[in-house]
Amino acid sequence: MTVTEARTILENKSEHTVQEVKDAKKMIRELNKGGDMKKEVPVIAISVGMGKMKKPKKKTAMMRGGMANGKQHMYSTGGNVTDKLSPGLKALNKTRPDVVKKILSK
Numbered sequence: 001m002t003v004t005e006a007r008t009i010l011e012n013k014s015e016h017t018v019q020e021v022k023d024a025k026k027m028i029r030e031l032n033k034g035g036d037m038k039k040e041v042p043v044i045a046i047s048v049g050m051g052k053m054k055k056p057k058k059k060t061a062m063m064r065g066g067m068a069n070g071k072q073h074m075y076s077t078g079g080n081v082t083d084k085l086s087p088g089l090k091a092l093n094k095t096r097p098d099v100v101k102k103i104l105s106k
Contacts, residue, residue: 001027 006024009016085093085100093100
């Protein structure tokens with residue numbers, strides 16, 4: 001029995017036997033069932049949506065990096081500032097700061 005035959009039997013029940021109607025109902029029920037539901041099949045779902053994002057409360061502040069050459073330095077990642085002056089340059093800086101500036105500017 002095909003699907004179209006089962007549908008025509010169910011449309012005109014009075015023209016067919018009780019057994020034919022039962023068989024047609026059974027066939028339609030099997031088709032509506034969709035097969036074996038116990039079998040697990042992998043499923044992939046992709047969704048796209050829109051949502052509101054929270055705005056940051058305040059701008060990220062720069063962190064103190066430390067003092068170097070008498071100046072306060074600021075770093076966004078919180079790095080550390082080290083002095084480029086060796087003990088000899090520090091001693092020279094006390095007497096001749098102009099010479100040390102030339103050395104460090106190169």
